[in-house]
Amino acid sequence: MDVLSDAIGAMRAGRPSMSLSAADPSGEMKVGVLEGARFYVVTAGSVQVTRSGEPPVTLEPGDAVLFPHGAAHELVNATDERAHFLSGAYRLDQARPHPLFQDLPDLVVLFARAGRFPSLRASIDLARSELDEEMYGRDLVLPALLDVLLVQLIRACLSERAGRQGTGWCVALDDEAVSRSLRAVHERPADPWTVESLGAHAGLSRAAFARRFTTMVGQPPLTYLTWWRLTTAARMLQTTDAPLSVVAQRSGYGSAYAFANAFKREYGISAGRYRQQHREGRSGRGGRPSGR
Template sequence: MDVVSDAISAVRIGQPSSDRVRVGGRWCTRLAPYDGAGFHVVLEGSCWLLPDGGSPVVLGPGHAVLLPHGTGHVIADGPADAAAVKRAVPFEQLAGTMAAPAPEDGSGAVEMLCGKYRLDRSRSHPLMAELPELVHLPSREDAHPELRGAIGLLGRELERHRPGAGVAVPSLLDLLLVYMVRSWMEEARSGTWPAALGDPVAAAALRALHSDPAAPWTNERLAAEAGVSRPTLARRFTALVGRPPMAYLTWWRLNLAAALLRDTADPLSTVARQVGYGTPYALSHAFSREFGTTPGRYRAQAGAGRGASSDR
């Protein structure tokens, strides 16, 4: 695994949900804040998106938008003033009624793929926490070919209703999330994690830790993996990532343990081995210090939370 894959896997739960919506005429809809990440892909036409507390964004064909922190927002056929926002219908109503019909000649029609990713934010990787409130990725021929390819595949799968679409669409939506995060990192002009993963020393060390977190890492071994001296590794890694290499490793191991406790029924001894702890007692002690609760209680609470989420 790599940092981006691990950062997404650590918070992703369940399957993404999506609606394909085709609207025309005058329309305005509101999506309430959500404990997850929202996304929109414009397949045809254009519209406006107004995030809560933010500036409006014009979306055209092939544009993708990710709202990684579940920010509430309005989508409309054009600039939405205060009066229009007050009249906005809930998105569920828009998706259910398909809004006003588009003109017969198709002019003015807007077709979108709108959806949500369920996220467990209790122990989010800082890379995901660093994402801005809104990531807007316009369609450009010279950028993000994988993202454009995924959007094209999604549009065709949803249009033709071919056999296997029930598996293909959720898988493509998962790919879409990866490509949107990756595209943001490629375009970011600032930020801790784009800088860290763009630095050859920090990136090499992070790849090594994430590829085998259970290995008996030391500063010396990690420095050799990155091809630098131990002081150089410590200085560059700490400056870019925000904590020393071994402190980051401990933190990541405990987050992996939390994910395994949440998502599997593996006994604590198995979880301990998978994340690099020699005994269940050693893991339990470190886990309780980090999370303020025992692994058993954490697993029970996580199970209760999953049940509540599945009921919504």
């Protein structure tokens, strides 16, 4: 998968939820911290979004906001008429957030100017249609649409910030050489990558690549490679019954012993115990995606 898909997949925890909400004139809604991400799209009226110590942001129909880190906030109806908005929430594992998510601001505002983000607008329209009409199969369609919406919102944020001066993941993904090396690591984490081979893959010398990658991503290439290998292994432990030797091989470790040591050093517990804990957690979770 690509880097953004991998980042979301690595952090996913539980099923998302979505609803259509309404606020009476001057109505207020306080929303606490969420271990994940939230979004809102105004469909009618005007809504102010406020955060502690920050100026309010006024949203008109079609405007969207994303809270990538689930920060606490307040929604206020800013008109004398009833306001309506689409809202969604995603449970994400914040214990080991992907650096791409860490690089996103606490609040992303996407104003609905003509012609901007057509794919996002199409996804919003589909989600509203599913919530408005009680159609068969919505329990399968809604979670899939929520995944699409999250990707489209983050894509829109990345495109807004791409091309700017500076460092960070938004810039790194827009840099041809660095993004090529990141894709290689994500697609083939088990390959015997070195700084030199990654640099050659990116079309740069070893030294130039190491400097460029570290400056943009915030970590040296092999540090990120190790992080991603162990994140990949953790995901396999959560979602498969593959033997530890297979997990070790697929995540780039030459032996189960080397993998076991690296995993315990990173996570603080053994790989076997980690798998057991997540199985116990899954057996206690249930639920379905919510509608209205």
